[in-house]
Each structure stands twice: as structure tokens, then as C-alpha cells.
Amino acid sequence: MSATVTTLQRSTQTAPPLVVRNPFDQTQIGTVGQSTASDVEQIVERARTGFRASRSLSRFARHEVLERAARLLEERSERAARLIVREAGKTIRQARKEVRRATMTLSLSAEAARSTPGEMIAFDAFEGSENRRGWFTREPLGIILAITPYNDALNLVAHKIGPAIAAGNSVILKPSQLTPLTARFLVELLVDAGLPDEIVTIVHGDRDLARALVEVREVRMVSFTGGFATGEAIARVAGVKRLAMELGGNAPVIVFADADIDAAVEACVSGAFWAAGQNCVGTQRILIERSVYEAFRDRFATRTALLVAGDPAEESTDVGPMISPEAATRVEALVADAIAAGGRVLTGHRRAGSLYWPTVMEGVGRSSELWSDEAFAPVVVLAPFDTEDEAVEQANETEFALHTATFTADLARAMQVSERLECGGVMINDSSDYRIDSMPFGGAKYGSMGREGVRFAYEEMTQPKVVCVNA
DSSP states (O other): OOOOOOOOOOOSSOOOOEEEEOTTTOOEEEEEOOOOGGGHHHHHHHHHHHHHHHHHSOHHHHHHHHHHHHHHHHHTHHHHHHHHHHHHOOOHHHHHHHHHHHHHHHHHHHHHHHHOSEEEEOGGGSTTOTTEEEEEEEEEOSEEEEEOOSTTTTHHHHHHHHHHHHHTOEEEEEOOTTOHHHHHHHHHHHHHTTOOGGGEEEOOOOHHHHHHHHHOTTEEEEEEESOHHHHHHHHHHOOSSEEEEEOOOOEEEEEOTTSOHHHHHHHHHHHHHGGGGOOTTOEEEEEEEHHHHHHHHHHHHHHHHTOOBSOTTSTTOSBOOOSOHHHHHHHHHHHHHHHHTTOEEEEOOOEETTEEOOEEEESOOTTSHHHHSOOOSSEEEEEEESSHHHHHHHHTTOSEESEEEEEOSOHHHHHHHHHHOOSSEEEETSOTTOOOTTSOBOOEETTEESOBSHHHHHHHTEEEEEEEEEO
């Protein structure tokens, strides 16, 4: 790779290098330099320069850079996938899919750069404005601060910086401290594709740095994906600026008795244990109509027990490690608490380092954290229901409502239930974690603020400017 990400000169107040470790075996795979809060003015000055460079690019030039980046990512896809495996712990098959999705995200961003400039306004449709003609354009906001998580270390970065570049903004990118190398890989690839180096400033550092950047008045938007507590803290200190946040989910799935049970089992196993359950729309609670509860439970537990947990670099591995031993220990304790309160484990609940085996539970009380909060782990809770009203009520109990899913052969029932579910998306006869990168993505209640998905993120990252000609 010919281009390199610019490293900011350190202030006299230095931070130690950030050590990046493989989640599976904890070997060191790299280090990156860190910034501190005292570096913020230098970071922002570079972003100012980047904004001037970005908005000076024509829409066609932005399109070309993003499309070249997509093609470069295709060429370097296996290298990118292997990096995701080593740094984030996804299995190699899952990592390859993430790279394909990131390629699509860049291509969609390229298209947004030239296909969403604004639209005509019918001024002459109003009395007194018959001689006026005009339009509105979509103009960049300015400097965007993007804070990204570890679980989709490539594609979620692409979902923030792709639309931002398409719109003519500059970006300060602060990726997860656990997966900085994948983010740097994508930024370097964009520079190789012709993006002026200063348009994206990538920084690494602790919460003090993040807070200092959020507080900067000149930052016009904070785009954040992560936990609710952090999102709430950002909102408290951000000041008057645009906020776009995806704050997690606790995806319920409703399985009615008329559903194709085998198909529902396969979809839910995938939805629950993809990326070791570290998935904001991953299936966490499955509500099953009582008449088919035992049949579904037994097939689901049997299918889950067949999943191979282990080295994510092996082609045969289905479930890799969680992001760290601490994360696996946390979920082990969470499940132990649910057991102490009367929950029963059907399969799993075994840990070795950062590996936590896919776990299925029943009998978990509705006051349990596993029922109400986001587990972000390979754990699924099963529960029977008797009526549609009961199922909808239980599905809606969480405050973190990104996606839900329902399985039924009755389309009228599916549509009726989808209208009653309080969430950002309903998947019918499909996994709760189904998503394409062009759809609006976000949640209800405390699940999110704003929407991602390239076109929708592009709109969040721009503002209309009206031009009216009195002829």
C-alpha cells in the first residue's frame, strides 16, 4: 500500500502507544500512537483544512474516489478479511462477508455523491411567486466526528466516512481502541484511491480525548455507534450540534405456531450467534407460541450445540471469540446470575479465555438483564407465549428497540404484528439481524437517534440550501 495515514505530531503531554491484541490468543498484532486532549486543537485544525479540501472536490471527483476505493477493497478483500479475523475475532467466513458489505457501502456512497444534489422547488405554485424559479441543494455540514465500535470494524467505519465524504464533509475518525488497525486500513485505502490525506483525520485515545472532541464547537455533527451509557454522556456535553447515534438493541423474535419451524430455527441460530453474538440486531429473545414451544426449543438447542467454537482463522469455525477475555467473563457472570434466579441452560455456558460457547436458556425471568438489556454476547433466551397480545407486549418491553422479527405463514397477521411492534425494523420470516446497506437503519425509544444506511446518513450529514430567482 503506497499511502500512509498521517500521524499527528505529539504534544508535550504524551500517551503511551496503544497495543492491539488478537482476541483469540491475546498475541500482540500491532501498536498505534495515541493522542490526548491537549492535541485537540491540532486535530481540529487539520480537519478544517480537510473540509476546505473536501468541499472543493466536485461531486464527480468524490464519486470517483469512493468508487475506486470500492474496487481497491475488492482487490484487497482477503487481506482485509484476515485483518478483521486477527483484530476483531470474527470467523474468516464472517469477515469475508463484512468486506463484501463494506465494498457495497463504498459503492453506494459513490452513487450518493452524484445522485442526491437536491431538487427543484415549485415556487410558481404559490400566489405571488409566479415569476420565481429555484431549487435547493444539499450542502455539507463541515467537520464530522465519527466514533465507531469494534464489532463491525470495517463496514461501520465505511458507513460513517463514506457518506460524509460523498457529501463534502471532513471527518475526525475515532475508531474503537480494540480495532484501530482495520479502521486505518480503510483510511489508507481511501487515500490510495485519491482522497486528499487531510479529509479524514484518524485519532486514537481514551475517553478524555473523545469528550474533548465532542465538546469542540466547530464539530458540526457527532456520529456514534456504541453503548447507551456512552451515547447519553455524549449528548450531555455535545452542545448545539447534530447527533446521530445507534445505541444497541435487544432483538426479540416471535415464532407463531403456523411458521416453518425448521426455517425459523436456522434463521434464529444465524441471527443469534453471528459474530459471537456481538451484533446490535442479533437475536436475543425468542418468543414461541406454546403449542410449538417444545419442538422449536429442542431443535434450536440441538442445532446450536452443533456450532463449532474456536479459532476464527479456521474455515470450519462457526463462532469465534468475544472481543476480550473480560467480555467473555462478563457474559459468563450474567448467565450465572440468571441461573441463580431460576433460569435453565439448555446448551453452552462454557468459557475458555475469550471464547464463550453459544448458550441457550429458558425460564429466565423478565426482571433479568438478559431479558431487558443488550447482552451483546452469544446468549439466547427462549420463552413461550399464549396469545398474540402477550407476545407483542413482551417483545416491546425493552427500551433498546432496533430490529424485531416474526415468523408466520399468515401475512395478514405478520402485517398486523409489525404495526404494533415498537422498533426500527421488522423482519418477517427472516432473522432479526438481516440488513442491507442501503436501507434506513436505526431504532426506536433509546435504540438510536437518526438513521444510518448510505442515503439516509448522507441526508443526516448535509443541510438544504435554497436558491430562489425572481425573474
